Amino acid sequence: MHMNLSIIKKTSLAIFAFAFLSSCTEQYVYQNQDFEDAMTVEATLTNELKYQEINISRTRLVNDTIKKPESGANVTVVDSDGNVFNFDEKDGKYISVNEFKAEPNKNYQLKITTKSGKSYVSSTEILPTENNINLETAIEEKDGTRGVQVNVKSFDPTNTSKYYRYEYEETYKIITPYNIQTRLKLVQKSDYSYSFEKVPAEPNTQICYTTKNSTGIRQTSTVNLTEDRVKYPVRFIKDTDYMLTNRYSIMVSQYTQSQSAYDYYYKSKKMIDSGELLSPNQPGYVVGNIKSTTDLHEKVVGYFEVASVSRKRIFFNFNDFFPSEKPVKYFQTCDARPFGFDEIKQQNYLLLSTHVYIGDGPGGIIPTSFIMVEKKCGDCTTFSSNVIPSFWEN
Numbered sequence: 001m002h003m004n005l006s007i008i009k010k011t012s013l014a015i016f017a018f019a020f021l022s023s024c025t026e027q028y029v030y031q032n033q034d035f036e037d038a039m040t041v042e043a044t045l046t047n048e049l050k051y052q053e054i055n056i057s058r059t060r061l062v063n064d065t066i067k068k069p070e071s072g073a074n075v076t077v078v079d080s081d082g083n084v085f086n087f088d089e090k091d092g093k094y095i096s097v098n099e100f101k102a103e104p105n106k107n108y109q110l111k112i113t114t115k116s117g118k119s120y121v122s123s124t125e126i127l128p129t130e131n132n133i134n135l136e137t138a139i140e141e142k143d144g145t146r147g148v149q150v151n152v153k154s155f156d157p158t159n160t161s162k163y164y165r166y167e168y169e170e171t172y173k174i175i176t177p178y179n180i181q182t183r184l185k186l187v188q189k190s191d192y193s194y195s196f197e198k199v200p201a202e203p204n205t206q207i208c209y210t211t212k213n214s215t216g217i218r219q220t221s222t223v224n225l226t227e228d229r230v231k232y233p234v235r236f237i238k239d240t241d242y243m244l245t246n247r248y249s250i251m252v253s254q255y256t257q258s259q260s261a262y263d264y265y266y267k268s269k270k271m272i273d274s275g276e277l278l279s280p281n282q283p284g285y286v287v288g289n290i291k292s293t294t295d296l297h298e299k300v301v302g303y304f305e306v307a308s309v310s311r312k313r314i315f316f317n318f319n320d321f322f323p324s325e326k327p328v329k330y331f332q333t334c335d336a337r338p339f340g341f342d343e344i345k346q347q348n349y350l351l352l353s354t355h356v357y358i359g360d361g362p363g364g365i366i367p368t369s370f371i372m373v374e375k376k377c378g379d380c381t382t383f384s385s386n387v388i389p390s391f392w393e394n
Helices: 257-274 340-348
Strands: 038-046 053-059 074-079 084-090 093-096 108-111 119-122 135-140 143-156 163-175 182-188 195-200 209-214 218-222 228-240 246-258 291-292 300-316 337-340 355-358 369-374
Touching: 038 108, 038 119, 038 257, 038 291, 108 257, 119 182, 135 228, 135 246, 135 300, 143 246, 143 300, 163 228, 163 257, 182 209, 182 355, 218 228, 291 300, 337 340
Parallel strands: 038 300
Antiparallel strands: 038 053, 053 093, 074 084, 074 108, 084 093, 108 119, 119 291, 135 143, 143 228, 163 209, 163 218, 163 246, 182 195, 246 300, 337 369, 355 369
């Protein structure tokens, strides 16, 4: 539920300079960054019953994307009925003590007091209309390249949603060319010489699952349409992308936003795309809906958003779209070759940490070499996870 960090930084030189509108009619204000650091808040309260999460940190606004968690703060969310939702600090974040969700027709406000006694408060925010989504796929061509287009579709018959932001999480299956059953173990003899012992390899290292989150800001609005109907191209995957080699899944999240939240993200994206956030000579920030009540001149970076969210997940394979073709190989180079004892020794036995054993070379009962491949070609846990995701469907 929290704002993805990649949204607010583009490169190592990106200026962490986001703040937000305090109302939908207020103009964006650009100011010089003449201070050392700033309070940074990342919070999106949703209509999902769960432990809500808020990130609070301090960061230098110029030439510094490293954020230091603001520890020891007192964090609460208060609704218009007087309910107070407390947050506890955990692993550098603030997690709600109890599960709760944003409900319609209630106002919500974020309040923060740091251990140094500084106080911050957001504007009051209300939950926008909920709008469920569906996903559709189609073969399309983009910039001369063929691929699979994933579109988000939604419709609000009340015509009250209008503003949308999107994130996605994609997961793909990896299968290594070699199924490793045995590994070589270096054994020291009493005379300080070494030999190799064959022992069982770690189990389940051939099939893995890698998950990646979207980056950047994706938005659309239906303000200028007669209907509140969305068809938004959220993800295009080239037919040569290795993610489609085995099996692919994508979960898309649609956040229905207030106009002020939409305007903030829209302006932030415009600044990133124009390169303004990459220029130390022209720093700027967008004033947001969080302010200090103890120092009116203090700059606060961040936005407390209350958003309705709808999520949808789909699965597909390469041959669902291109049944007569073969997908690109995930592993382009997995050449196996024999390594002699002397060669392994000359490399100070480091080869055992960079390669995996797949069989014996020539030599009969006592081989003179071992056939090996790069570790990634037989042990996908070196770069991915062999834990099957709870949502996975074969």
